[in-house]
Amino acid sequence: MKIQLLLRTITSLAIFASVAATAADRPNVLFILADDQSPFDLKAYDPESALQTPVLDRLASEGMVLESAHHMGAWIGGVCTPSRHMIMSGRTLWHIPGKGRDAVVGDLIPKDLADHTMAAVFNAAGYDTMRTCKKGNSYAAANKKFTVVRDATKRGGTDETGSGWHAEQVLNYLKEREASKDEDPFLIYFGFSHPHDTRDGKPELLAKYGAINHKEKSTLPPANPKQPKLPANYLPAHPFDNSHMDVRDEVNVSGVWKNRDEQTMRNELGREFACSENIDIQIGKVLDQLKAMGELDNTYIIYTADHGMAISRHGLQGKQNLYEHTWRVPFIVKGPGIKPGSRAPGNSYLLDVLATICDLTGVEAPETNEGVSLVPVLKGEKTAVREVLYGAYCGGKKPGMRSVKKGDWKLIKYQSGERGEVVTQLFNLAENPDELLKEHHDAKVAKLTGNEPRPNQVDLSVDGKHAEKLKEMEALLLAQMKAHDDPYRFSDQVDPQ
Numbered sequence: 001m002k003i004q005l006l007l008r009t010i011t012s013l014a015i016f017a018s019v020a021a022t023a024a025d026r027p028n029v030l031f032i033l034a035d036d037q038s039p040f041d042l043k044a045y046d047p048e049s050a051l052q053t054p055v056l057d058r059l060a061s062e063g064m065v066l067e068s069a070h071h072m073g074a075w076i077g078g079v080c081t082p083s084r085h086m087i088m089s090g091r092t093l094w095h096i097p098g099k100g101r102d103a104v105v106g107d108l109i110p111k112d113l114a115d116h117t118m119a120a121v122f123n124a125a126g127y128d129t130m131r132t133c134k135k136g137n138s139y140a141a142a143n144k145k146f147t148v149v150r151d152a153t154k155r156g157g158t159d160e161t162g163s164g165w166h167a168e169q170v171l172n173y174l175k176e177r178e179a180s181k182d183e184d185p186f187l188i189y190f191g192f193s194h195p196h197d198t199r200d201g202k203p204e205l206l207a208k209y210g211a212i213n214h215k216e217k218s219t220l221p222p223a224n225p226k227q228p229k230l231p232a233n234y235l236p237a238h239p240f241d242n243s244h245m246d247v248r249d250e251v252n253v254s255g256v257w258k259n260r261d262e263q264t265m266r267n268e269l270g271r272e273f274a275c276s277e278n279i280d281i282q283i284g285k286v287l288d289q290l291k292a293m294g295e296l297d298n299t300y301i302i303y304t305a306d307h308g309m310a311i312s313r314h315g316l317q318g319k320q321n322l323y324e325h326t327w328r329v330p331f332i333v334k335g336p337g338i339k340p341g342s343r344a345p346g347n348s349y350l351l352d353v354l355a356t357i358c359d360l361t362g363v364e365a366p367e368t369n370e371g372v373s374l375v376p377v378l379k380g381e382k383t384a385v386r387e388v389l390y391g392a393y394c395g396g397k398k399p400g401m402r403s404v405k406k407g408d409w410k411l412i413k414y415q416s417g418e419r420g421e422v423v424t425q426l427f428n429l430a431e432n433p434d435e436l437l438k439e440h441h442d443a444k445v446a447k448l449t450g451n452e453p454r455p456n457q458v459d460l461s462v463d464g465k466h467a468e469k470l471k472e473m474e475a476l477l478l479a480q481m482k483a484h485d486d487p488y489r490f491s492d493q494v495d496p497q
């Protein structure tokens, strides 16, 4: 009897010890989200970029850079909103809630979806969850599920009114955990309100990039050689109506408005860089704190943005387009088991984040999740999780814009209304990574950018040599639109069935 009791006690102690060990070993997750940032601003994607982000450079050199990460798109001008719904729920564009997707018929959104979103899932798995981010243009019902929420929109030029505030919330949270000796694993959603406009940078960083917080609509900001150069795909105007040329981002961003001249755009790029460098500095503070607490090596860190950004590329300013600078996002991951300095295409969407962090931590992904775990890519077993990528933008006139990508080839289509002209672009991204158009070959444009495009760096849709490829990509786009329950069609799309 005594021996039995003793054995039982030993067994329970062993089980307890093993559970405790597992709990202590479970990795933490630090998910970092910038608001409106093109991957091509970062040296990890464009080594010639003038933006200095030593912390992100180090993260990239210690982890993996995904070269083909995307957001799936938006059915509203505020692209942030669907993007953040997809991140929180792991669901695709037409399967998430939100006003603006009214054309969708049928019930494609599970009831009680918020109960199966990022924080809810990690709470249930025994994680401590905390977030700081901007307010609004987000998934409020899912955001509320974080145990600790410290949200506010901070786009000012001081630590208290800008990105420093978001870092302060995370630092305070970490210090509180340390003081209370809290050993539960944590999921921290570390979001910034910048470099989204208004891009009021800190004075010393604005000075570094030769920019000013330009407020006078009647004048141009001064030229300054310290400003970032115009990108290779800069244009003084977008060559055609892309279905939402009058969206707020294209006409009413303070400091830019409808201007696309060199002085305005280089100043605005300087402002964007000043805000992005400050984000880098703030991330550095949090990583230092994690290191001091001994948590850094057991934390998966993901750095990304809710979508990319144009700021002068293709004559556009905002996030309402499907060129690579805007459809793609930066995506850097560091953590246990990820090979330092590695790169892979990934072919991912932001909606894969939930499945990925679940997989990395051994937490079961919710049944409502439609994303794919990126772990096979992060562990070097695969280079990509899917072959074909689909993108949509229809916050303006319908059907709006759609894109599809496979291998080196990419198709974009545009139509402003049923009777509007359909514009189709076909790019070979290996030969023409900046998606240059015939307008980029104009001598005046080439002089401004300092970039002399090669003859084949154009939209290839009008080139008869690529007729077969065009047909293949058109079919691929229609198949993707159907597969994703896209409620719209272009007037020239012919369904073979």
Ligand SMILES: [Ca+2]
Pocket (backbone or CB within 6 Å): 035, 036, 079, 080, 196, 306, 307
């Ligand atoms: Ca955004």
Ligand SMILES: [Ca+2]
Pocket (backbone or CB within 6 Å): 128, 182, 183, 184
């Ligand atoms: Ca706790």
